[in-house]
Amino acid sequence: MTKLSLGAQIAIDHEHIWHPYSPMHGKSPVFHVESAEGVYLHLSNGQKLIDGMSSWWCAIHGYNHPRLNQAMEQQLQQVAHVMFGGLTHEPAIRLVEKLVTLTPQALQSVFISDSGSVAVEVALKLAIQYWNAKGEPGKQRFATLRNGYHGDTLGAMSVCDPVTGMHSLFNDVLTEQFYVEQPKSRYGETCDDSHLRALENLLQQNHGQIAALILEPIVQGAGGMYFYSADYLLRARELCDHYRVLMIADEIATGFGRTGKLFACEHAAISPDIMCVGKALTGGYLSLAATLTTTEISSTIDHGNPGVFMHGPTYMANPLACAVANASIELLLESGWQTRIQQLENKLAELLSPCEALAQVAEVRCLGAIGVIEMNSPVDMASIVPRFVDAGIWVRPFGKLVYLMPPYVISDTELEQLCETLVGVIRHQVD
Numbered sequence: 001m002t003k004l005s006l007g008a009q010i011a012i013d014h015e016h017i018w019h020p021y022s023p024m025h026g027k028s029p030v031f032h033v034e035s036a037e038g039v040y041l042h043l044s045n046g047q048k049l050i051d052g053m054s055s056w057w058c059a060i061h062g063y064n065h066p067r068l069n070q071a072m073e074q075q076l077q078q079v080a081h082v083m084f085g086g087l088t089h090e091p092a093i094r095l096v097e098k099l100v101t102l103t104p105q106a107l108q109s110v111f112i113s114d115s116g117s118v119a120v121e122v123a124l125k126l127a128i129q130y131w132n133a134k135g136e137p138g139k140q141r142f143a144t145l146r147n148g149y150h151g152d153t154l155g156a157m158s159v160c161d162p163v164t165g166m167h168s169l170f171n172d173v174l175t176e177q178f179y180v181e182q183p184k185s186r187y188g189e190t191c192d193d194s195h196l197r198a199l200e201n202l203l204q205q206n207h208g209q210i211a212a213l214i215l216e217p218i219v220q221g222a223g224g225m226y227f228y229s230a231d232y233l234l235r236a237r238e239l240c241d242h243y244r245v246l247m248i249a250d251e252i253a254t255g256f257g258r259t260g261k262l263f264a265c266e267h268a269a270i271s272p273d274i275m276c277v278g279k280a281l282t283g284g285y286l287s288l289a290a291t292l293t294t295t296e297i298s299s300t301i302d303h304g305n306p307g308v309f310m311h312g313p314t315y316m317a318n319p320l321a322c323a324v325a326n327a328s329i330e331l332l333l334e335s336g337w338q339t340r341i342q343q344l345e346n347k348l349a350e351l352l353s354p355c356e357a358l359a360q361v362a363e364v365r366c367l368g369a370i371g372v373i374e375m376n377s378p379v380d381m382a383s384i385v386p387r388f389v390d391a392g393i394w395v396r397p398f399g400k401l402v403y404l405m406p407p408y409v410i411s412d413t414e415l416e417q418l419c420e421t422l423v424g425v426i427r428h429q430v431d
């Protein structure tokens, strides 16, 4: 293989590659990663960055982890991929056994897919097929919280916030759903009746059309990094039961310890009817997700028409991805994660608190291994990200939000360096 110079690679990237939510031409800068180890990203120009993002919240054990590498290498010797139609394999079976054990007890049927957005599509389709099989085909639409985010495919987009999800651009293809105001009560607060009124009115008036309420439990991630009341979640669950609307908990960002509980639904001790997991499922090694549901829902679908669930991705339950997911979950469970996440929450709160005094900062909030600095006005990503990189950290803000979701294995010293550097850059950031 001929070696491409760094300059040649970047030129090809600029000419031909789309990056997420970026223009094709007239590029924002991209930084070329050569390798990664622990919490460090090693750039090809020799710079070393502490990763504050866990590669969009996935790499909870850090990079190049010997146990995860070993799991993949061993699986590679067995079989890298095999179709899941009519065939099965141990990595998938072991993974599903773990998922049904770790998630709420009622969730016993699992559909494995290849990304978070697809897991959400699967959840929406399960809900529609369920009601159809129950003889209520009118229940085809969804209720969803404003400022929510559930992925970038068309079905998932329809349940994202209509403004930040740019629904007007896709008017003719996105189904119009029922949008409920963001929960007013914050995490740690009880929920006033008035805060539930909008949801209650909506369900009361439209439950005949609504298959499910979909929400991100406790933490709304990419739609605003907002932490809301466990009481709201509990009472939303009760309202769903009352109005015969399923609840879909999208735990794709919150799952596997990030909020201080293994799954965020545990903050309210609720069991959703359908749950989506992804992101940290493989410790950031491969794209994999899963949608879990109850036996009542899966068997109702089996007894309906056409008697099967209508979905089947080519790379469903890829053995390499399942093998590394098994290793990642085992590693997490034996890591003392609860204590560590609590320590990370305390440390993040302490280390980011100097930002509270800055005029350009509206609020600092932390929950679990999530630290958020909300600015008064949108951050200019094109200028701030290179400043973070020059200072030796990898942080990628969006809108008004500068946030950290570090790998759980970050040491205290590394976290101090990450936060102090971040605070230093924010301090010099003027509105």
Ligand SMILES: Cc1ncc(COP(=O)(O)O)c(C=O)c1O
Pocket (backbone or CB within 6 Å): 115, 116, 117, 118, 120, 149, 150, 151, 152, 216, 221, 222, 250, 251, 252, 253, 254, 278, 279
């Ligand atoms: C809560 C939530 N749901 C769904 C998704 C979509 O996942 P993916 O990017 O793997 O398709 C995301 C991604 O950020 C997410 O945060």
